Amino acid sequence: MAEEKKLFKVTIDNIPVEVEPGTTILNAARMIGGDVVPPAMCYYSKLQGSGGKCRTCLVKVSKGSDADPRPMPKLVASCRTTVMDGMEVANITSPEVLDARKGVVEFLLLNHPLDCPVCDQAGECDLQDLSYEHGVSSTRYEFKRRTFDKIDIGDHIKLHMTRCILCYRCVFTADQLTNKREHGILGRGDASEISTYIKNSLDNDFIGNVIDVCPVGALTDRTARFKNRVWFLKPVDAHCTCDKCSGKAVLWMRGDEIFRVTARKDKYGEVEEFICDTCRFERKDAKDWVIEGPRKVSRHSVISQGHYVGTRKPQETIARVMDGRAPKLLMDIHSVSEVNMPAVDLSKIDGPAHSNDFPKNNGAQ
């Protein structure tokens, strides 16, 4: 007999919500949405077993349940704690939580190199957002930060272990999405690092998704490495016919050039549909894609800069007034500028551009 499922009533920051038993506090907060959602660096709703590593989603449970109204003795990780009936949770209303989160951010940034000017993730980095919102602007750490060498994982992925916060998301992705996992975490404690076994390159079709899953710039796309900052590119929704994946992706474009292809992400920065490596790394031609339209970017994001919406181009009057003749005074910027030269197609270069990819003063001035 189908029994009516009993819903649990939870109050998060004095906002009541009814959720199914077994839901975590984090997911209950996401049902409410808005400011009460705790930030999460390691939890990923699409990956089983993720969460519980980074401690940024700590919340205070001020009342355990209706049956046992005692508060929980310590702050709990909301991504791992399931709700009880009548539970009362404080997130942003509790100064204790905000203080603890500040401490967590400080710990996450202990070994982080803070090389955002160089890092390709800057502008869409979860750690940047988190430290901007919850962190302090200075560090008290005086010792040497741990450093690792940069490694190429496969042809297309670059691993900056120095930037890693050990969230295990990429390990879960490789485990659950691809056929065989060849990378994991080696070592313990301070020495633990993401690595491939005996530098095996990860040759399977969906491994590129570890780039999107990575909350920091530890795993980045080598085909788009240093090509352009994310906020100078224009994200557009596009799809293609692909036999391996759904083909729904976001193209990061400058003019007609496709600098980077990523999966579509929802408002929690989680990938909606994983895309395959062919779409991600090899389809860099605008002809391969059907463009649906510009992607909505939050206006608080730096990526929205320079993306003017609803602009109307003024009518070109000079040609009309001068009987169709073009004005002689206007300067074609490409005749002078060396940036974005029509002869150099940065997006077609396989890896990052080097000094020999830029022709020296080829009669431009």
Place this chain on the structure above:
Amino acid sequence: MQTLTNRAQQVDRRPMTFWEKLYLPAIAKGMGITLSHIFSKKATVNYPEETRPFSPVFRGLHVLNRDEEGRERCTACGLCAVACPAEAITMEAAERKEGEEHLYREEKYAARYEINMLRCIFCGFCEEACPKQAIYMTETFAPANYQRKGFIYGKDDLLIPDPKHPVTVNKKEQ
């Protein structure tokens, strides 16, 4: 009528006296004021020979700085370009190869860096945004030019000469 301020003065509309009608004393008084200016301090300077001291916060032409070892500081992070309200700054980044460590400070550098001086409004936001202390505004003006293309300043124009390798001095100035 109620006045708006207490500084309003009544206009004197009485007929002029004989002394005022004479006109010449007023001329002499006016010439006195004019001649006194000959001996007072001049408000102008003879510009090319003499220059006025700039204010310490003057925002003039940009330079790209080098570090103490002569390496370029700019890493093409794009913060100057995103801060620029006139959208005058454009750049293209490249990865430093092995053997180029003496040229560039970080693993990423600006292979192309251009400021369109026709667009620049000299607000100084780029200088403020720079996390690497790479771009600075100097106490010079952008020189005049007859053609627009002379105002697109590339890296050869902006980069300060390398103190350690004086061979790479700005070619255009030579």
